[in-house]
Amino acid sequence: MSDQLVLSVKNLKLYYRTRKGIVKAVDNVSFDLKRGETIAIVGESGCGKSSMAKAVIRLLPRNVHLYEGEVYLDGEDIMKYDEEKFRKEIRWSKISMVFQGAQNSLNPVLKIGYQVAEPLILHEGLDKEEAIERSKKALKLVGIHEAFTERYPFELSGGMKQRVVIAMALITEPEIVILDEPTSALDVITQANIMNMLKELKSRMNLSYIFITHDIALASELADKVAVMYAGEIVEIASAEVFYHKPRHPYAQKLMASVPTLRTDKKLEFIPGTPPSLIDPPKGCRFNPRCPFATEKCRSESPPVIGLEEGHYVKCWLFGEK
Amino acid sequence: MMTDYLLEVKNLRKWFEIRKGFLAKPLYVKAVDGVTFELDRGEAVSLVGESGSGKTTLGKTILRLYEPTDGKMIFDGKDITHLDAKNILWYRRQTGLVQQDPFGALPPHMTIYRILEEPLIIHGFKNRHERREMIYRALEEVRLTPIEDFAPKYPHMLSGGQMQRVAIARALILRPKLIIADEPVSMLDASVRIEILTLLRDLQEKYKISFIYITHDLATTRYFSEWIYIMYAGHIVERAPTRRLLDNPLHPYTKALLAAIPDPDPENRKRYREVPPGEPPSLVNPPPGCRFAPRCPYATEKCNKEPPEVEVEKNHWVKCWLFT
Secondary structure (H helix, E strand, O other), rough: OOOOOOOOOOOEEEEEEEEEEEEEEEEEEEEEEEOEEEEEEEEOOOOOHHHHHHHHOOOOOOOOEEEEEEEOOOOOEEHHHHHHHHHHEEOOOOOEEOOOOOOOOOOOOOOOOHHHHHHHHHHHOHHHHHHHHHHHHHHHHOOOOHHHHHEEEEEEEEEEEEHHHHHHHHHOOOOOEEEEEEOOOOOHHHHHHHHHHHHHHHHHHHEEEEEOOOHHHOOOOOEEEEEEEEEOOEEEEEEHHHHHHHOOOOHHHHHHHOOOOOOOOOOOOOOOOOOOOOOOOOOOOOOOHHHOOHHHHHOOOOEEEEEEEEEEEEEEEOOOOO | OOOOEEEEEEEEEEEEEEOOOOOOOOOOEEEEEEEEEEEOOEEEEEEEEEOOOOOHHHHHHHHHHHHHOEEEEEOOOOOOOOHHHHHHHHHHHHHEEEOOHHHOOOOOOOOOHHHHHHHHHOOOOOOOOHHHHHHHHHHHHHOOOHHHHHOOHHHHHHOOHHHHHHHHEEEEEEEEOEEEEEEEOOOOOOOHHHHHHHHHHHHHHHHOEEEEEEEEEEEHHHHHOEEEEEEEEEEEEEEEEEEHHHHHHOOOOHHHHHHHHOOOOHHHOOOOOOOOOOOOOOOOOOOOOOOHHHHHOOOOHHHHHHEEEEEOOEEEEOOHHHHH
């Protein structure tokens, strides 16, 4: 890991339009990512973590109501790029993504080699033979023998398919790979296998990962730092050491307390109540209805993002205006 | 010797035929292939295995949703291996099932009240007031309150966690002696998972119901069961009291499984996990002998024969030649 900033997201917003109203899926989210660094985005389903990823790689549905903010890649604001330029220069060339459940989205009638090579044909204009040669290299990188370029998805196990999908994300040698629940639906041993591979690729290729997961224990397999999302906002960002040992935001603390551990005993807790609607989130701090420390202020005013130390930010009134 | 187990399972097999034998040899998926255990009254067991290990099939065979291929099951002193229609109805009343997917398990066109009323009608509760009382009590137990708000709702109006509460209320409403929960929380969020598991566990302890918790998530077993059974490719390879199994796993497969699971720890990112090579075998044509042998670092010639189940220390059973 170097100190070189590769991605800087500032005040990113992504709102959707639905029949019930405007869904504030991503609401003023900011974070930085260095070269070779992994940020894990954790949170419960519906907290906006997948939307955040889609906003970064700009894969948006049609019902977007608002999409704004700044996203600096190597110092340049790529939010200013038009769709054509973004598609040509950014998406898949510099930022790629492994989608949730993607191992089941491989095209059943195309050979593995061609499917892995496709990004090169589309994004770098290579001809088919050349691209398939490169796909052999990418497959080798993820531990699949080049003979598999000639096979079809049904001939592969779930873990191997997941490796293929990761090869597709790596073949263009991107700077950033977004991993959206890359091992969901895989068995634990296969999952450990994929995690080992992601670790190795990260150090070998100096990749930066945005690792999206609801599994807090699994996040620690890759995360250098952790961002906790709640109801469309990041409520805490901290280094892995700080987050896993001493999270500060009440929601982050509760979330940690709900994680069962295999090797040690602890008192398991759950968070009473349910996450709020993103259409009409609570006034003030969005966690206030479930927070044991909520005060009058929390119910009326949204808390600012407060820096506790270098790289550790908490969006909570408990830490400000003392 | 008199035993007072709720359930005794002896050498149970469930094979699914995938090719009829006429001229060719018939082919079977040997999903459960020789499983033996006893379940005490009021005891909670976690049945842990990866997908395709046969854990769901074992659960469904125990509930007699599948007809066993071979072996024997004794429930409450009664042989339930083969049951006629009348006895099946009796057995259904003794057992309850909570499935993985609450969205699929609750009929979408029925209100919560109606969903809970159905088993009561089937099992002959003719008095409407009595039924109403039972339904209200069941909803209160799973804390779906205020009851008047929830009873007339349809499943789609509930969150995943709330739907799973309805499924639990339905499984418990007839006060069964055995509940099987098949991955009851794997589709729910982390914080809700603990809530639902705690609820299940509290009710199970309160009513002294025996409980089989089928899961792939070993981390939760520590908190919600007294026993762990580890399944691999149709066999139970190790069974022991929860803490003992987690603190001192003996079977090479159990060891590999435990080593693969991360605890939340920032040190994890700095190290690689040891992972056994290969993948679980096909259940159509499993390896002769120990099913884990092809992936096992300790495999010897001997492992080509099926290992016996050995009680290595009291209550700690391992199906492995290393301990004979």
